Amino acid sequence: MGVIERIFGMVFGSGRNVVAETAEVFRVNAEAEAARGHGLRGAALEQFGKEFKVVRRGWFDRLMDALNRLPRPAMALGTLGLFVSAMVDPVWFAARMAGIALVPEPLWWLLGAIVSFYFGARHQAKGQEYRRDLAASVAAVPQVLETVRDVQALARASPVAANTSGDPFDDNPALADWNATRR
Numbered sequence: 001m002g003v004i005e006r007i008f009g010m011v012f013g014s015g016r017n018v019v020a021e022t023a024e025v026f027r028v029n030a031e032a033e034a035a036r037g038h039g040l041r042g043a044a045l046e047q048f049g050k051e052f053k054v055v056r057r058g059w060f061d062r063l064m065d066a067l068n069r070l071p072r073p074a075m076a077l078g079t080l081g082l083f084v085s086a087m088v089d090p091v092w093f094a095a096r097m098a099g100i101a102l103v104p105e106p107l108w109w110l111l112g113a114i115v116s117f118y119f120g121a122r123h124q125a126k127g128q129e130y131r132r133d134l135a136a137s138v139a140a141v142p143q144v145l146e147t148v149r150d151v152q153a154l155a156r157a158s159p160v161a162a163n164t165s166g167d168p169f170d171d172n173p174a175l176a177d178w179n180a181t182r183r
Contacts, residue, residue, distance in 0.1 A: 048139070051132075051135075052132055052135055052136050052139070068122060071118070
């Protein structure tokens with residue numbers, strides 16, 4: 001027994017698996033690779049979770065968002081109102097436009113800067129929100145494709161209709177005898 005024990009000790013080592021350690025030099029340890037992959041996928045999912053987290057907004061943020069929706073329609077309707085007022089009362093409109101002509105040039109620049117920054121910042125914020133929503137939609141594409149494939153597979157697997165032509169007992173002699181005795 002001592003010789004066999006020494007041979008096994010030499011091949012398998014004392015408490016170590018020399019064969020497995022030697023094989024890992026030539027082939028990746030599948031269990032360790034799976035553990036590394038699991039850690040990597042978990043970290044990626046955690047990052048996605050933080051990046052695309054849906055933020056619950058408070059009442060103040062919702063109110064400000066609602067107020068931010070007013071200037072563009074107000075400007076559009078105001079411009080239409082100017083056209084209507086010019087047609088309805090041209091003298092009144094001409095007096096107002098003469099007053100606007102007296103506004104100094106720097107005030108027009110200031111108004112342009114304010115409007116540009118307002119709409120630029122809003123465009124930037126809404127663009128980022130859109131990209132976040134788009135990324136969440138793209139992340140759902142594999143699930144949707146799988147569902148579509150499942151539904152298409154169900155559509156291709158049409159139900160088999162029962163053959164109702166002829167005598168149902170033709171291919172079963174026992175049932176044919178039984179049916180003949182019933183008549």
